[in-house]
Amino acid sequence: MNKVLATVPIRRAEFRTTDVAETHEILRRTYVDHRPRMSGPTDGFLFHSRTAAAGDLALDRLRYRGAVESASDPFDSIITVVICDGWYRVDTGGGTVPFVPGDAFLVPIGTPFQVAWQGLDLQNVRFPLETAARAAGRLGVDTVDFRFDAPAPVSPRMRQHWIATVKYVTATFTGPEPAVAHPLVHAALLDLVGATAVAVFPNTTMTTDYTPGPGRVPPAAVRRAMAYIDAHAGEPITIEDIAGVANLGVRGLQAAFARHGDTTPTGYLRLARLHGAHRDLRDGDPARGDTVGAIARRWGFAAQGRFAVEYRKLFGRSPSHTLRT
Numbered sequence: 328m329n330k331v332l333a334t335v336p337i338r339r340a341e342f343r344t345t346d347v348a349e350t351h352e353i354l355r356r357t358y359v360d361h362r363p364r365m366s367g368p369t370d371g372f373l374f375h376s377r378t379a380a381a382g383d384l385a386l387d388r389l390r391y392r393g394a395v396e397s398a399s400d401p402f403d404s405i406i407t408v409v410i411c412d413g414w415y416r417v418d419t420g421g422g423t424v425p426f427v428p429g430d431a432f433l434v435p436i437g438t439p440f441q442v443a444w445q446g447l448d449l450q451n452v453r454f455p456l457e458t459a460a461r462a463a464g465r466l467g468v469d470t471v472d473f474r475f476d477a478p479a480p481v482s483p484r485m486r487q488h489w490i491a492t493v494k495y496v497t498a499t500f501t502g503p504e505p506a507v508a509h510p511l512v513h514a515a516l517l518d519l520v521g522a523t524a525v526a527v528f529p530n531t532t533m534t535t536d537y538t539p540g541p542g543r544v545p546p547a548a549v550r551r552a553m554a555y556i557d558a559h560a561g562e563p564i565t566i567e568d569i570a571g572v573a574n575l576g577v578r579g580l581q582a583a584f585a586r587h588g589d590t591t592p593t594g595y596l597r598l599a600r601l602h603g604a605h606r607d608l609r610d611g612d613p614a615r616g617d618t619v620g621a622i623a624r625r626w627g628f629a630a631q632g633r634f635a636v637e638y639r640k641l642f643g644r645s646p647s648h649t650l651r652t
Contacts, residue, residue, distance in 0.1 A: 334508040337500065338380045343373075347393070350374040357387070359400045366443065367394030379500045381507045383458075384517055386497055387451035394445035405524060406434040406453050409493055413446035414606065417478055422558045424478055427602060427609075431489045432478040433528040452493055458521030459530075466525070466532045477529040477554065483598075484589050489527045496520060548573040549587050552580060553595060560599035561626065566592050600626040601641055604634070608649040619646045 342353055351363050353376065373392040378385060391413075408415070408431065415426045417434075418441040426432050436456060460470040480486035496516055499507040506512045525532055529550050552573040556564070569592050570580040584592050604626040611617035620631050623646070628634035638646045 333510065335381045335510055335513045337505055337508055338378075340378045341376065343375045345373055347372055350391070358406070359402055361397045361399040361442075363395050363397040365393065366396050367445065369393060380453075381500070381505075381513055382517075383455050384496075384507070384513065384520070385451075385453040386500060387453065389447065389449050389451065391444065391447040394443075396441070396443040399440055399442055401438050401440075402434055402436050404453060404455050405436065405459060405520075406451055407489065407493070407524065407528075408432055408434065409450045409490055410447070411450060412448035413444060414609070415442065415444040415447060415449070417442055422554075424557060425602070425606065426479075427605060431480060431486050431493075431527075433475055433524070435478060436475055450493060450497070452496060452520060454517060454520050458517050459524045460521075462518070462522040462525045463530065463532050468532050473531050475524075475528055475530045476533075477550065479529075479553075479557070480527045481529055481533070481550065482587075482589050485527045489523060492520065492523045548575055548580075549583050552584070552592060556592070556596050556599050560596060560603050563627075564596070569596070597637075598641075600628070601637060604628065604638070604646070605642055605649065608646050611650050613650060617650065619650055622646075622650075 344350055344353075347365060347369055350372075351361070353374070355361065357376075357378070371392060373390070375390040377388045380386070408426075410426050410428050410430045410432075412428050415432075417424050417426070417432065419435050419438055420440075424432070457470075459475075460473045463473040464470050480489060496507075496519070499505060499512065499516060507516060533547070533550070552569050552575075555569060555572040559568075566577055566580070570577045573580055573583070575583060580592055584590060584595065590598070604622055607617075607622045607625065608619070611622060619635070623629075623631050623634040628637075635646055642649070
């Protein structure tokens with residue numbers, strides 16, 4: 328007689344409130360302690376969350392209508408975030424890293440950090456750090472030595488891979504008989520998110536220049552270059568500056584980006600500046616005298632027509648539309 332496997336119970340919860348204090352108490356109970364400070368008006372404030380959890384694997388959809396700055400205690404488990412709307416900034420002491428719609432990132436683990444966000448709509452996935460550590464062990468990294476090094480994915484292609492993984496996992500929680508309730512599917516999903524997180528987000532398995540198989544990830548030199556570009560995109564940095572931070576020559580840097588970054592150093596810098604211009608357009612106000620041309624020039628785009636073409640290609644709308652809305 329075949330043994331019937333017990334299903335994994337699925338827990339669901341939903342909260343909706345216009346009370347700021349109640350909202351942050353919910354966030355403390357769900358995540359970790361934090362010390363928030365509202366940085367904008369609270370008129371029209373709204374918080375809405377939906378959670379589905381199966382064992383140690385949980386999904387959160389959060390909508391937060393308001394602006395806040397907060398100091399957070401350290402997390403000891405993995406939480407990844409996909410930004411659907413609004414913006415989010417993370418600072419662990421080494422500089423602020425901004426995220427906008429379409430971005431994905433890993434919440435810092437094991438260290439306190441500062442965050443700020445406004446008008447958020449996001450999708451979280453929560454799971455134990457041990458799932459990623461087991462995947463790292465298969466790459467030869469001892470679980471006690473494993474750690475994540477930075478919040479942003481190693482490349483745009485891997486960011487999209489993580490977003491696709493989140494969509495797949497979310498689908499397993501839907502329907503009258505959710506697939507995640509089956510214990511074998513549940514175990515496989517935990518392995519999937521753990522292994523994918525190791526492939527997507529910078530960590531100690533990437534400290535060598537080579538990871539076997541397809542889907543190689545950027546070595547430390549490329550990650551240093553990308554982090555420098557992200558932090559200094561609004562400054563007149565040169566490819567020589569970037570190469571110096573990466574401890575490579577210019578030709579070596581270009582070869583490393585072509586091999587591991589799916590772009591060029593100048594291409595990555597241009598993308599970072601487009602995102603910077605997007606943030607300024609979104610936060611700008613024509614009534615204050617903000618113009619598309621001024622913002623484009625601020626981020627190094629001398630030709631406004633060319634800037635508009637590249638902006639529309641990346642964000643799906645004109646820069647003037649973003650500034651007006």
